Amino acid sequence: APRPRQPTFVVFPGDRQANLTDRQLAEEYLYRYGYTHVAEMNEDEDSLRRALQRLQRRLALPETGELDTTTLNAIRAPRCGVPDVGK
């Protein structure tokens, strides 16, 4: 039988999101769509939790304040670029 091989993942040039962690992805999303401001872009867990709750409320997701699977799926979903909060 063929031996199962470990898949090789490659960094594709121009593939911007490939190397972002879930948290980085979420932070970028929260900022882009108006849930956080520049001042909140730090390592503060509370500000992330509050921003996630705002997002979850706005998108009618379960309000866990966590970067759970449902929230991550929502963040990865294709969407409109108009911010959800603010101008």
Next chain:
Amino acid sequence: FLTFEGDLKWHHQNITYWIQNYSEDLPRDVIDDAFARAFALWSAVTPLTFTRVYGREADIVIQFGVREHGDGYPFDGKDGLLAHAFPPGAGIQGDAHFDDEELWSLGKGVVVPTYFGNANGAACHFPFTFEGRSYSACTTDGRSDDMLWCSTTADYDTDHKFGFCPSERLYTRDGNADGKPCVFPFTFEGRSYSACTTDGRSDGYRWCATTANYDQDKLYGFCPTRADSTVTGGNSAGELCVFPFTFLGKEYSTCTREGRNDGHLWCATTSNFDRDKKWGFCPDQGYSLFLVAAHEFGHALGLDHSSVPEALMYPMYSYTEENPLHEDDVKGIQYLYGSRPKPEPQPPTTTTAEPQPTAPPTVCVTGPPTTHPSERPTAGPTGPPSAGPTGPPTAGPSAAPTAPLDPAQDVCKVEIFDAIAEIRNRLHFFKDGRYWRLSERGGRRVQGPFLIKNTWPALPRKLDSAFEEPLTKKIFFFSGRQVWVYTGESVLGPRRLDKLGLGPEVAQVTGALPRAEGKVLLFSRQSFWRFDVKTQKVDSRSATPVDQMFSGVPLNTHDIFQYQEKAYFCQDRFYWRVSSRNEVNQVDYVGYVTFDLLQCP
């Protein structure tokens, strides 16, 4: 729903739009059509009208762009952010921008029309099977002339339906060569070209000469887009996959997921990825331009994002074949602009009505009834009320002119009709044993309700569909697995659908479209058959998926009819109107049955 801060809105109702440029993912007429249908959704529920213009003065400028495209809000490559739009106002306000690094489609994969072959121009079906192998793009396999072809059904080996794919070897567009194909090699500025080129142009469009020497003959055309194998995203958007290509020392002849952890199919756009690092994503289902445009136009009209996941204005994309407007969307837009205006009041019909004859007369009443009203018109704002709560309209008008209509009598209260059909050049609306007739002579007017049993006594209360055969004037009625055929007052039936050659897999006939030479297309669920009126049989080999010939209509339509030479596909309260030009069927309007056809308030 939410509106933008300050309830930004247009202060005029005749909104104009300009399609500034196009994506190459879809034929231009399909893009035009998608935008028109998206606007039609909003105009169906507001007093707004949308007119296409050709200049910057338009209220809504529609543009395809990539990355930073001039407004300070850059797109992000494939997936993620799809489009954006600005709230109403002058300048860039009201404009809608679409990320051209997405694959734009009608939501179900690339749209590749075919030419010649034996499929009457039907679109390619991807993937399709040929000699046991699956193909997700047009191929030259099986041919010795290197012409690209595809199957128009899922299985070529079984169905043998095919057509040739858009190719510069088949034809060119625009230019000055009458659509003649490219001639390779051709000479341009002393250089020889063996493929389409963008050289000599600043707009990136690929072109070729249609003779061997452009410098001498100056004949050229633009090369058709290979939507089936043009990559999106990556670092080679717009280029073609090159097969085979080498990746990590291994050769690939199709798109692959190797090397990626997101499952996306990709290919190299040169023969060696390891050396050139040029790549892009292979075509997938794509995003429905119609749905995304409908959402963006919501912004352009003043709606902000909704928190209702089922609403069109929810920020995330999801594909649906149904009318995407949710009650929340309608409430939102009507908060800004109000609802669709009521139709002009009809002339008062103050008549002394006579009892209705058992069968409607064949003579139309064209003006307000004055002497011999043969049937009572539907009550308008000032018209007479119906006679009784449940009975047929047999008595004269009641004394109380302000009494409300019984909902069963009021055609405008019917949400979904059982069947709609054009009979004797008038549209008939059937519901629960009653029917109404739409007369367009002397202004649009609805007559009825009449009892089906009074006119066609053999029929059941509940019909699925009906049609009149234009040559013989026979009227076919369908209900469940039964069919009745009326010729004047004589009736044949009920007969089982088996008599027509429709087997037990056909539970009901949901619609019919008369065609030339005594042929009719009979629909059931997601398929249709060609029916010969003379032999009264369907061609059993003619079963065809609806979306193969009528792209852009919902698949779960419950009624299909023809009216004034256009096809109507009804789903819920809405209809998709399809016109046929040059044998290409295209949705040209989406509307409400009651508002748009019956002109209900």
